[in-house]
Amino acid sequence: MAPSRFTARITADEGATWSVAAGRYRMLVSRACPFASRALIVRRLLGLEVALTVAIVDPIQDELGWRFTLDEGGRDPVLGIRYVRDAYLAADPGHASGFPVPAVVDVESGHVVTNDFATIPIDLATQWRSLHRPGAPDLYPDGRREEIDEFNAILHRDVVSGVYEVGMARSQADYDRAFTALFSRLEQLDARLASRRFLLGDRITDVDVHLFPSLVRFDLVYHGHFRCNRVKLVELPHLWGYARDLFQTPGFGDTVDFDHINRHYHLVLDESNPHHLLPGGPDRTLWLTAHGREELGGAPFGDGTPPGPPREPVPPAGRADA
Incomplete structure (x- = not known):
């Protein structure tokens, strides 16, 4: 990921250079x-x-x-x-x-x-x-922001960027270090999720949003293409159940385009795929199987409500769902 060269903040201050406004x-x-x-x-x-x-x-x-x-x-x-x-x-x-x-x-x-x-x-x-829509979740609640920031920093270092550290390593030492950190963290997350429905408790927060995109790409891309192959996501029972729980929550899975993910990683980031072969997975129906996470209590939106149907629905997948 290229560095964030443009870092202006769009704020609620009406007098700010970049103020929040619908359609701007x-x-x-x-x-x-x-x-x-x-x-x-x-x-x-x-x-x-x-x-x-x-x-x-x-x-x-x-x-x-x-x-x-x-x-x-x-x-x-x-x-x-x-x-x-x-x-x-x-x-x-x-x-x-x-x-x-x-x-x-x-x-x-x-x-x-x-x-x-x-x-x-x-x-x-x-x-x-x-x-915000009525019933929108508070993803970054007062009183938990420091905790969220610290958790996100760990997730970013060991998982979100960690898979790239593994996949793009240019020495065995670098690969081994990133590989160990990645799977140590995934195993810790799997254990954490044995007793709580979401990473910080009984409802979603920004940390769940932060982790989900890496999980949905893990078995499709990172396990094979990036050599993150100690175990698959589906072999980490609590983390796999958690990932499916989020995928089936409106706002998460309905933004996922397996076809775009598949084609980008395998046809653009193609150093380990010189013949430009496009894998046939994943089977999207696996993401729709029962996860049983409701037994842990809680609800994704707490006292709020889920969003309505997506305005930009993901087109039916082609090759990726074959």
Whole structure:
């Protein structure tokens, strides 16, 4: 993941340079990218689909990066751009340190405001409250924010980035260190989830959103393609049940595009797949099997309600569900 070069905060302060306003911003995302997936989940859980529209890129990049070839004419219909990089260069013509997603763009100017994948979900949960749907969960509650930040830092180090440390290691020592940290953490999480439905208790918080995109990619991509192969997710019983519980919760699984994930990782990040062979999995029905996590009590949304049907439903999967 390229560094977050654009780190402005979009806030509830009406006098701020970048203040929250419905329709003012557009978020550029890839359904293949776990960092963008986190932002997509938060946006959906909070009911911000109308207030903050999204532009979804093709999972296959070319030499210029993420592109809008899924849209008619190969251009985003709102911003009129062909590549994510165009919004970065509009903000800074000399920018050359990568053009990652998610990125939030000011619609009027076409400039990237922020690509800070760590703070975008937090700001959606806190600064955008006036635009949240009724019954939206409090993903970043007062009194638990320090705990959430600390937990997210651990998850990011050992799991979210840890799988990339394993998969992109260039020495045996680096691989062994990251591999050990990753599976030690997964085993700790599996044990933790034996007695609690969600990571911090009886309802979802930002830490659950933070971890889920890595879990949904684990057996499909990280286990084989990234050599994270001590065990599969399905072999960690509590973590696998937890992952299915989240997947079946509105706002989580209905944002997952297995086809985009499959094609991006195996056809773009192809160093270990030189013949560009596309795996036939996963079997999505496995994610819909009973998980039994209700027996632990609690409810994903606490006293709130689930979001309604998605405004941008994931298209039926092709090869990935074969």
